Amino acid sequence: MTIYDWKAKDSSGKIQTGEYEAENENAVRIHLTQRLRLTPEKIKKKPKDLFPPKITNDDVIIFSRQFSTMIDAGLPLVQCLEILQSQAENSTFKRVLKKIKDGVEGGSTLADALREFPDVFDELFVNMIEAGEAGGILDVILNRLSGYLEKSAKLKAKIKGAMMYPAIVLCISAAVVGVILVFVIPVFQDMFSGLGKALPLPTQIVVNISDFAIGNIHFIILGIIGFVYGYRRFYKTPFGNSLVDDIALKMPVFGMLIRKVSVAKFTRTLSTMLSSGVSILDALEIVAKTAGNKTVERAVYSVRSSIEEGSSMIDPLMASGVFPSMVVQMIGVGESTGALDTMLGKIADFYDDEVDQAVDNMTTLIEPLMIAFLGITIGGLVVAMYLPIFQMAGNIG
Numbered sequence: 001m002t003i004y005d006w007k008a009k010d011s012s013g014k015i016q017t018g019e020y021e022a023e024n025e026n027a028v029r030i031h032l033t034q035r036l037r038l039t040p041e042k043i044k045k046k047p048k049d050l051f052p053p054k055i056t057n058d059d060v061i062i063f064s065r066q067f068s069t070m071i072d073a074g075l076p077l078v079q080c081l082e083i084l085q086s087q088a089e090n091s092t093f094k095r096v097l098k099k100i101k102d103g104v105e106g107g108s109t110l111a112d113a114l115r116e117f118p119d120v121f122d123e124l125f126v127n128m129i130e131a132g133e134a135g136g137i138l139d140v141i142l143n144r145l146s147g148y149l150e151k152s153a154k155l156k157a158k159i160k161g162a163m164m165y166p167a168i169v170l171c172i173s174a175a176v177v178g179v180i181l182v183f184v185i186p187v188f189q190d191m192f193s194g195l196g197k198a199l200p201l202p203t204q205i206v207v208n209i210s211d212f213a214i215g216n217i218h219f220i221i222l223g224i225i226g227f228v229y230g231y232r233r234f235y236k237t238p239f240g241n242s243l244v245d246d247i248a249l250k251m252p253v254f255g256m257l258i259r260k261v262s263v264a265k266f267t268r269t270l271s272t273m274l275s276s277g278v279s280i281l282d283a284l285e286i287v288a289k290t291a292g293n294k295t296v297e298r299a300v301y302s303v304r305s306s307i308e309e310g311s312s313m314i315d316p317l318m319a320s321g322v323f324p325s326m327v328v329q330m331i332g333v334g335e336s337t338g339a340l341d342t343m344l345g346k347i348a349d350f351y352d353d354e355v356d357q358a359v360d361n362m363t364t365l366i367e368p369l370m371i372a373f374l375g376i377t378i379g380g381l382v383v384a385m386y387l388p389i390f391q392m393a394g395n396i397g
Contacts, residue, residue, distance in 0.1 A: 003046040003095070004028045008038035018086070019046055021098055055093045055120050061149045063093075068142035078105055096120055109133055123286045124269065131277040141276050148272045152265070155355060159261060162359040169370045173377060180381050182217070185210040188385045200391065202384040245294040249322065253365060257358045262296045263327055264351035271344035280307060280340075296322055327351075 003021045006028055010016055016038060022028045025043050032038045063084060070080040081101035088094040096117055103113035111130035114121040121129075125145060132141030189207050192199060199207065213220065234240035249255050249262075266287060273283035281304060288300035299320030306316045314332045317323045323331075327347055334343025 004043055005046045006032060006040065007042040008032050008036070008040045010038055015041070019094075021095070052092045053090050055090060055096065057149060057153050059088070059090050059093045060120065060125075061146050061153065063088075063097075064142050064146035064149065068139050068146060071139040071142065077110065093120075110138070122290065124273065124290060127278055127282060127286060128273060128276045135277050137277075144272055144276055148268065151268060151352070155261065155264060155352065158355060158359050159257070162257070162362055165363065166366050166370060169374070173374050176378060177381065178213070180378070181206075181210045181213045185381075185385060186214070192388050197388075200384075200387040202380075203387050206381060206384040242294040242298075245296075249293070249295055253362055257355070257362060258293070259322060260351055260354050260358050262291065262293055263323060264348055264355055266291065266296065266300065266323075267327070267344040267351065268348035271341050271348055274341035274344070295320070299323070 002023070003019055004025065005017070005019050007015060007017045020028050020031055022031065028043050029040050032040045032043075066084060066087075067080055070083065071077070075083075078101060081097060081104060085094055085097040085101060088097055099116070100110075100113045103116065104110055109130070110133060111126050114129060115126050128141050128145055129138070132138040185206060189210070192203070198204075235244055248258050251258075269287050269290065270283055273286065274280060278286075284300055284304040284307070288297045288304065291297040291300060299317065299322050302316035302320065303313050306313060312332065313335055314328055317328045317331065318325070330343055330347055331340070334340040337343075
């Protein structure tokens, strides 16, 4: 199948343009004349994108919100997909929507058509759509999905924003220290070599570090690359993934933030799926797969096993050590009263605020630590290199 750009006239003589995926140019011409009632003016193959745009979370959110509005207005499913495809600005997403529309026209359910693109629509999305189709509330489900995706995107943005500041400061400080060691200190070293006196201990240590960095710079770079590569390979192993995630939850500052994010994500996702009609066992299976942390994933699977055996959610949640006692007790109340989805939603709202507060607290704590780190590191290097000059000035005095 090839994508063609076309230009055609309508019955009033107005020029219209668009694109259509077909086997050949003749199929495009038939589509324009017979289906769209247009007179073709120009049809040509669309050049292939060398770097096709990625489908972002925003594309899926907008799709869900618009789709919900059109379904609620009573438009047929295929017509909704055709309109969404024509309005999509992302060319990659446009092609995906075209294939979904063709699948639905060919007799597939919407959920089955979406399932063909797991990189775009995850299991949570597809299962909720399936529940919405079965219950005849597709517009409600799409609206819930868009709200859920917006809140999830907002949560991710908060975490990225919190991590960005220390990462940038560390990168800049590492670059500054590297420049000082490789380019600045050798100049001072040449100047001090003519003094004929032993250098102060701090200065000598800095000079030795500089000599080591210059003499082994290739090995240092290769070592950093090797460490990053090795860490990534190690994290992909089951043992490495589990070990790193366990350590992350126990870290002094970041561990508490990760824990609160995990609780917010777990409760929000499970609440959204249960309120949409997905069975609790299927919902927990999907929540476990999308947890993003092996420790949380194990805890959710323990909850699922407990429910399969006819037991409560409380014991495995408490035993995991991930979920605070308050959260476990509130889930227990929701489970016993039959309002688990509502209770989970309240917990998620509470922990969204908790994440906001944790991010603010972490940023407040990190700023002075970063300033102190920069002052000690770079300031220490500068003072060490000026110590011989201070000694010379004292001797002259």
